[in-house]
Amino acid sequence: MEHEHVDAVVIGMGPGGETVAGRLLAAGRRVAVVERELIGGECGYWACIPTKVLLRPPEVGREAEGAAGLSRPDLEWSGLRAYRDRMIRHLDDSAQVRGYRDQGALVLRGAGRLTGRDPWRVGVGEAELTADHVVVATGSEPVLPPIEGLAELDSSVVWTNREATTLTDVPERALVVGGSAVGVELGQFLARVGSRVTVVQRGPRLVDREEPRLCELIGDQFEREGITVHLNTQVSSVARDGDGVEATLEGGERVSADVVVLATGRRPRTGGLGLAEVGAELDRSALVVDERCRAAPGLWGIGDVTGRAMFTHVAKYQGRVVADNILGGDRGADYTAVPRVVFSHPEIAGVGITADQARERGIDTVTAEVDLPASLARPWTYDTDPRGTLGLVADRGHGVLVGAWAFAPMASEWIHTAALAIRTGLPVAALADSIPQFPTFNEAYLVALEELGL
Ligand SMILES: Cc1cc2nc3c(=O)[nH]c(=O)nc-3n(C[C@H](O)[C@H](O)[C@H](O)COP(=O)(O)OP(=O)(O)OC[C@H]3O[C@@H](n4cnc5c(N)ncnc54)[C@H](O)[C@@H]3O)c2cc1C
Ligand SMILES: NC(=O)c1ccc[n+]([C@@H]2O[C@H](COP(=O)([O-])OP(=O)(O)OC[C@H]3O[C@@H](n4cnc5c(N)ncnc54)[C@H](O)[C@@H]3O)[C@@H](O)[C@H]2O)c1
Numbered sequence: 098m099e100h101e102h103v104d105a106v107v108i109g110m111g112p113g114g115e116t117v118a119g120r121l122l123a124a125g126r127r128v129a130v131v132e133r134e135l136i137g138g139e140c141g142y143w144a145c146i147p148t149k150v151l152l153r154p155p156e157v158g159r160e161a162e163g164a165a166g167l168s169r170p171d172l173e174w175s176g177l178r179a180y181r182d183r184m185i186r187h188l189d190d191s192a193q194v195r196g197y198r199d200q201g202a203l204v205l206r207g208a209g210r211l212t213g214r215d216p217w218r219v220g221v222g223e224a225e226l227t228a229d230h231v232v233v234a235t236g237s238e239p240v241l242p243p244i245e246g247l248a249e250l251d252s253s254v255v256w257t258n259r260e261a262t263t264l265t266d267v268p269e270r271a272l273v274v275g276g277s278a279v280g281v282e283l284g285q286f287l288a289r290v291g292s293r294v295t296v297v298q299r300g301p302r303l304v305d306r307e308e309p310r311l312c313e314l315i316g317d318q319f320e321r322e323g324i325t326v327h328l329n330t331q332v333s334s335v336a337r338d339g340d341g342v343e344a345t346l347e348g349g350e351r352v353s354a355d356v357v358v359l360a361t362g363r364r365p366r367t368g369g370l371g372l373a374e375v376g377a378e379l380d381r382s383a384l385v386v387d388e389r390c391r392a393a394p395g396l397w398g399i400g401d402v403t404g405r406a407m408f409t410h411v412a413k414y415q416g417r418v419v420a421d422n423i424l425g426g427d428r429g430a431d432y433t434a435v436p437r438v439v440f441s442h443p444e445i446a447g448v449g450i451t452a453d454q455a456r457e458r459g460i461d462t463v464t465a466e467v468d469l470p471a472s473l474a475r476p477w478t479y480d481t482d483p484r485g486t487l488g489l490v491a492d493r494g495h496g497v498l499v500g501a502w503a504f505a506p507m508a509s510e511w512i513h514t515a516a517l518a519i520r521t522g523l524p525v526a527a528l529a530d531s532i533p534q535f536p537t538f539n540e541a542y543l544v545a546l547e548e549l550g551l
Contacts, residue, residue, distance in 0.1 A: 103129045105232060106232070113234040114130065136194060139236050142186070158170055205221045231395065237364055240363060246334045247357075281445070285324070293323075315445055332344045341354055384398040398415075399415035418430045444508040448502075478536055489501050501515030525549065
C-alpha cells in the first residue's frame with residue numbers, strides 16, 4: 098500500500114481543483130491531484146466549453162443576417178461537431194495528466210475518499226496518502242426530476258447535459274425539462290440547429306431567478322424562434338413511443354419527442370467521499386464551508402460542491418482564495434456581485450439583486466430600463482434590426498447600484514461594469530461621470546443612470 102505524505106491533496110480536477118492545484122504547484126508545494134474521470138471536469142467536457150462552442154456558430158449566422166450586405170451563412174453540422182470534439186479534447190485528458198506530472202504533481206486516477214484525519218488521509222483505490230491539506234472540489238451532478246417512467250428509459254432518449262453536449266446527430270424533436278440556464282442554452286441551441294423544441298418549465302417564468310422583465314424578454318425571443326414554452330407545469334410521465342418518447346404534462350397535454358433533455362438543476366456531489374465520517378458538515382449534499390472556504394482545519398471546499406453560486410468563475414475564485422489560505426494567507430471569500438450569464442442570443446446577464454429583492458431588504462429602491470436601440474448608436478452599427486435592454490436597480494439612500502441586468506449582444510462582457518460598481522460600492526455619481534468609449538454598449542449605463550435621476 099502506497100503511503101506518501103504530501104502538502105495537499107486536491108480531490109476533483111474541474112476548474113476549481115485545477116486553479117488551486119496550479120497555484121500550489123507554482124508555489125513549490127508537493128501536491129497530489131485525484132480525478133475519477135477527466136482533468137478539466139464537467140466544465141471542460143460536458144458543460145461550459147461545449148455549450149459555448151455549439152452556441153456560437155448559430156449566433157454568428159443570425160448576426161450575419163443582421164449585418165448589412167451579408168446573407169446568412171449555411172451551418173454545416175459535421176464541421177461544428179468536429180470542432181466541438183476538438184474543443185472537448187475527444188474526451189481525452191492525457192495531455193493534462195502529463196502537464197501536471199511535468200509540474201511535479203502526483204496524479205492519481207480514481208475516486209478519492211477521506212479515510213481519516215490528524216493527519217488527513219485520502220484513499221484512491223488501493224493507494225492511501227496523508228496530507229496537511231485536502232481540497233474537496235468534486236463538483237455537482239444533475240438532479241433527476243420525479244417523472245413516472247423516466248427510470249425505465251435509457252440515455253439514447255433521456256439526455257442530461259452530458260448526452261446533449263456530446264450529441265452526434267441533431268434530434269428532430271426535443272423536449273427540454275427545466276427552463277433556466279441549462280434549459281435555455283440547450284433549448285436555443287437545439288432549435289437553431291433544426292430541432293423542434295418544447296420547453297417545460299415548472300415555474301411561472303424562464304430563467305426564474307432573474308429580474309422578471311428579463312424572463313419576459315427571453316420568453317418573447319423563444320416565441321419568435323418558434324420554441325414552444327409551457328410554463329407553470331411539469332412533465333408527469335414519460336413512456337417509450339417507437340424510437341422516441343411520449344411525455345404527458347400535468348394538465349394531461351401530450352408532447353412527442355425524440356429526446357427528453359433534463360435541465361432541472363444540479364446538486365453538490367459529495368456521495369462516497371467519507372466527509373461526514375471525518376466530521377465535516379453537510380447541508381443536504383453541499384459541503385459546508387466558512388468564509389475562508391474551510392470545512393475543518395486543513396479541509397477545504399471549493400466550487401459546485403459547496404453549493405454556492407454554481408459557476409466556473411466562482412469555483413476558480415474559491416480556488417484562488419483557498420490556495421492563498423493554504424500558502425499562509427488569511428483570505429475570506431466575498432460573493433458580492435457575482436455576474437450570472439446565460440449565453441443565449443441575445444445574451445442574458447444579471448448581477449446583484451433584483452428590484453423585488455431590494456424592496457424586500459428595505460432598500461429605498463429606484464429602477465431604470467433602457468431600450469438600447471432607442472438610445473444608443475452601437476446597436477445600429479452592430480445590427481440592422483437591433484434589440485437590447487439594460488436595467489438598473491439602485492439604492493436611492495446610499496446612491497449606489499445594487500443590481501443590473503441586460504438582454505443584449507455581448508452583455509456577458511459589459512455587465513462587468515455594473516459588477517465592479519456594485520462590488521466596490523462605487524457611487525452612482527462617479528459612474529455617471531465616467532467616459533465610456535463611443536460607440537459601445539457601455540454607453541447604456543450613462544443613459545440608464547440619468548433615468549434613475551439620483
Ligand atoms: C450545460 C452547462 C453549461 C454550463 N455553462 C457554464 C458557463 O458558461 N459558465 C459558468 O461559469 N458555468 C457554467 N456551468 C456551471 C459549471 O459547469 C460549474 O459551475 C463548474 O464546472 C464547477 O466547477 P467545479 O470545479 O466545482 O466542478 P466540476 O467541473 O464538476 O469538476 C469536478 C470534478 O471532480 C471530479 N470528481 C468528482 N468526485 C470525485 C472523486 N470522488 N474523486 C475524484 N474526482 C472526483 C469529477 O469527475 C470532475 O472532474 C455550466 C453547467 C452546465 C451543466
Ligand atoms: N452560462 C452559465 O453560467 C451556466 C449555464 C448553464 C448552467 N449553469 C449553472 O449550472 C447549474 C444548473 O443549471 P440548471 O439550469 O440545470 O439549474 P437551475 O437550478 O438554475 O434551474 C433549473 C430550472 O428547472 C426548473 N425545474 C426544476 N424541476 C423541474 C421539473 N420537474 N419540471 C420542470 N421544470 C423544473 C426550475 O424551476 C428551474 O427554473 C446552475 O447553477 C447554473 O447557474 C450556468
